[in-house]
Amino acid sequence: xxxELMTSYDVVIVGTGxxxxxxxxxxxxxxxxxxxxxxxxxxxxxxxxxxxxxEYLAGEKPFERLLIRPERYWVDKQVKLLLNLEVVAIEADAxxxxxxxxxxxxxxxxxxxAGGRSRKLSCAGADxxxxxxxxxxxxxxxxxxxxxxxxxxVVVIGGGYIGLEAAAVLTKLGCKVxxxxxxxxxxxxxxxxxxxxxxxxxxxxHGVDLRTNASVxxxxxDGSRIVGVRLxxxxxxPCDMAIVGIGISPSVEVLADAGSAVSNGVEVDRYCRTSLxxxxxxxxxAAYANSFANGAIVRLESxxxxxxxxxxxxxxxxxxxEPYTATPWFWSSQxxxxxxxxxLSIGHDAAVIRGVPASRCFSVIxxxxxxxxxxxxxxxxxxxVQGRKLVETRAEIPAExxxxxxxxxx
Ligand code: FAD
Numbered sequence: 001x002x003x004e005l006m007t008s009y010d011v012v013i014v015g016t017g018x019x020x021x022x023x024x025x026x027x028x029x030x031x032x033x034x035x036x037x038x039x040x041x042x043x044x045x046x047x048x049x050x051x052x053x054x055e056y057l058a059g060e061k062p063f064e065r066l067l068i069r070p071e072r073y074w075v076d077k078q079v080k081l082l083l084n085l086e087v088v089a090i091e092a093d094a095x096x097x098x099x100x101x102x103x104x105x106x107x108x109x110x111x112x113x114a115g116g117r118s119r120k121l122s123c124a125g126a127d128x129x130x131x132x133x134x135x136x137x138x139x140x141x142x143x144x145x146x147x148x149x150x151x152x153x154v155v156v157i158g159g160g161y162i163g164l165e166a167a168a169v170l171t172k173l174g175c176k177v178x179x180x181x182x183x184x185x186x187x188x189x190x191x192x193x194x195x196x197x198x199x200x201x202x203x204x205x206h207g208v209d210l211r212t213n214a215s216v217x218x219x220x221x222d223g224s225r226i227v228g229v230r231l232x233x234x235x236x237x238p239c240d241m242a243i244v245g246i247g248i249s250p251s252v253e254v255l256a257d258a259g260s261a262v263s264n265g266v267e268v269d270r271y272c273r274t275s276l277x278x279x280x281x282x283x284x285x286a287a288y289a290n291s292f293a294n295g296a297i298v299r300l301e302s303x304x305x306x307x308x309x310x311x312x313x314x315x316x317x318x319x320x321x322e323p324y325t326a327t328p329w330f331w332s333s334q335x336x337x338x339x340x341x342x343x344l345s346i347g348h349d350a351a352v353i354r355g356v357p358a359s360r361c362f363s364v365i366x367x368x369x370x371x372x373x374x375x376x377x378x379x380x381x382x383x384x385v386q387g388r389k390l391v392e393t394r395a396e397i398p399a400e401x402x403x404x405x406x407x408x409x410x
Contacts, residue, residue: 007037007105007106008035008105008106008107008108009034009035009036009037009080009105009106009107009108010032010034010035010036010107010108010109011023011027011032011034011035011036011037011107011108011109011110011111011317012036012037012038012039012097012105012107012109012110012111013036013037013038013039013110013111013113014038014039014040014087014097014110014111014112014113014114015038015039015040015112015113015114015115015251015283016038016039016040016042016045016046016081016083017040017042017046017049017113017115017283017284017306018046018048018049018068018283018303018306018307018310019111019113019115019282019283019284019306019307019309019310020038020040020046020111020113020283020310021038021046021068021069021310022068022306022307022310022311023111023113023282023310023311023313023314024036024038024074024077024079025068025069025077025310026310026311026313026314026315027314027317027318028077028079029314030314030315030317030318030320031318032314032317032318034108035078035080036078036079036080037079037080037081037082037105038074038079038080038081038082039082039085039087039097039099039105040081040082040083040084040085041084041085041086042083042084042136043083043084044083044137045067045068045069045071045074045081045083046067046068046069047063047066047067047068047137048066048067048068048303049135049136049303050303050331051065051066052066052134052135052136052137052139052140053134053140053161053162053165053166053169054165054169054333056137056140057134057140057143057144057166057169057170058169058172058173059144059173063137066137082105085099085100085101086099086100087099087100087114087254088100088254089254089257089258090110090254090255090257090258090276090279091258092258092259092260092276092277092278092279094106095107095108095110095278097110107278108278109278109279109280109317110278110279110280111280111281111282111310111313112254112255112266112274112279112280112281112282112285112286113281113282113283113285113306113310114251114252114254114285115248115250115251115283115284115285115306116248116249116250116251116284116285116301117135117248117249117251118133118134118135118244118245118246118247118248119244119246119247119248119249120133120244121157121216121219121244121246123216123217123218123219124218124219125218125219125220125221125226126219126244128219128221128224128225128226129221129224129225129226130146130151130225130226130240130241130242131219131226131241131242131244132241132242132243132244133243133244133245134162134166134243134245135248143241143243146240146241147170147173147175150240151175151240151241152174152175152176152240153175153176153178153238153239153240153241154167154170154175154176154177154178154239154240154241154242154243155177155178155179155180155229155237155239155241155242155243156170156177156178156179156180156242156243156245157180157216157229157242157243157244157245157246158180158181158244158245158246158247159179159180159181159183159185159186159187159188159210159212160186160187160189160190160245160246160247161187161190161332162245163179163181163186163243163245163246164179164186164187164199164203164332164334165332165333165334166243166245167179167203167208167210167334168203168206168334168335170243171203171206171207171208172206172335176207176209177207177208177209178208178209178210178211178229178237178239179203179208179209179210179211180211180214180216180229180231181210181211181212181213181214182213182214182215182216183212183213184212184213185197185200185212186199186200186210186212187199190341190345191341191345191364191376192345192348192351192364192366192376193351194351194353194357194364195339195364195376195378197357198357198362198378199334199337200212202334202335202337202360203334206335214231215231215232216229216230216231216232217230217231217232217233217234218230219242220236226239226240226241226242227239229242248284248301250264250265250266250284250285250287250299251285252265252266252285255274255276255279255281258276258279259275259276260274260275260276260279260281261274261275263287263297264287264297264298264299265281265284265285265286265287265299266281266285266286266287267286267287267288267297268280268281268282268286268287268288269288270288270289270323270324270325271312271313271316271321271323271324272286272288272309272312272313272316272324273316280313280316282306282309282310282312282313283305283306283309283310284299284300284301284305284306285299286299286309287299288324290328290344291325292327292328292343292344292373292374292391293344293346293347294347294368296346298344298346300328300344302328302329302330304326304328304329304330305326305328308324308326309324312324327342327343327388327391327392328342328343328344329341329342329343329388336379337360337378337379338378338379338381339376339377339378340376340377340380340381340384341374341375341376341377342374342375342384342387342388342391343366343372343373343374343375343391344373344374345366345373345374345376347368347373348366348367348368348373348374349367349368349369350366350367350368350370350399351364351365351366351367352364352365352367352399352402352403353365353403354380354383354402354403354404354405354409355380355383355405357378360378360379361378361379361380362377362378362379362380363375363376363377363378363380363383363384363387364376364377365387365390365402367399370396371394371395371396372387372390372391372394372395372396372397372402373391373394374391375387375388375390375391383409386408386409386410387409387410389410390409390410397409
């Protein structure tokens with residue numbers, strides 16, 4: 001196919017997720033008057049992902065309420081939505097993105113906000129019908145269609161937030177859920193042991209057959225559709241559906257091919273600039289030296305991070321640049337439990353429990369070298385709000401004071 005020059009925009013945003021949408025919104029809020037196009041693989045206008053494993057799966061929130069902005073907003077703000085299109089290459093010198101169709105779009109500045117793809121199991125049976133990720137609306141619609149058709153035995157593979165949230169909703173919907181975690185505890189990548197054990201207990205109390213140190217050998221099918229999960233060791237867990245929540249691979253290949261520095265994500269500086277001129281990267285796909293991780297290069301997967309980086313780029317492009325230094329925060333909901341996290345607990349050397357986990361209202365405060373670096377609060381919003389300041393100032397407070405629920409944190 002002969003490549004043709006399609007059109008050009010002052011800012012081209014690749015990805016119509018949280019980061020991409022917020023970049024466009026923030027540009028207009030900052031007074032940017034140039035032309036903006038958002039190019040996205042998705043067929044739908046920008047929508048929120050967190051409810052997919054929560055209220056949308058539970059049938060408590062219709063899709064219209066997931067939209068980040070009403071469709072009219074993008075028209076009114078003159079943000080061109082180019083949907084159902086995949087960017088396959090970038091020519092950084094010519095400042096052009098190339099679509100799968102061969103069409104090209106010229107940019108003055110490019111914001112790469114392409115998120116990540118759900119990781120697939122590498123074992124046999126991973127492509128069987130009835131095996132789902134939870135990354136976009138269509139994944140959840142397929143799960144809901146199976147449930148409506150009578151599926152009720154579900155194996156959830158992966159004890160991260162998405163797997164745990166899906167397990168909680170499916171249990172509430174009446175499914176028989178088995179949750180498999182390969183490590184010796186759930187949430188091992190993101191939280192301390194107290195929180196992991198607390199959520200494991202909660203899921204078991206709600207009827208989930210939660211198994212740690214459980215490795216999948218293969219998925220068994222009847223020719224086309226999954227009928228069970230075979231564990232290493234031989235046990236077969238019969239099921240009607242499997243949900244795989246084993247993390248994402250950041251969408252970085254196109255930028256790497258264009259010559260951008262890539263490690264665990266697209267490497268960016270404090271202004272979200274990649275190593276390519278006029279190309280920025282934000283959100284789940286971007287990695288940067290994070291002061292909340294002691295300067296280590298990390299990639300964060302949260303709405304806060306995508307939105308915060310988006311706003312940073314918008315300000316840079318409007319000549320009001322300031323470095324991205326926002327405090328990381330995150331939330332999750334499972335059953336009637338609201339988890340709120342601030343800071344990054346990676347590398348903590350001590351943890352103080354504030355309150356009693358059995359009361360289902362408590363916090364875990366993480367310390368490194370005596371300083372507070374992160375806090376997880378469960379149904380304890382006050383601790384979260386007060387603890388935020390302690391994380392931001394890396395406060396040094398004796399453990400017995402932190403542990404005393406009668407004393408305010410700040
Ligand atoms: P995304 O929102 O993933 O958007 C990336 C977009 O880029 C996608 O639309 C993709 O189709 C598109 N794209 C990729 N490659 C290309 C290409 N080559 N060409 C064109 N388009 C492309 N975070 C929280 O803080 N709290 C939560 O409770 C929470 N729950 C979650 C629940 C679920 C089920 C999921 C999936 C995520 C959850 N997250 C949560 C994480 C949060 O949604 C992500 O961190 C956030 O969406 C990241 O935004 P992003 O713009 O970087 O990527």
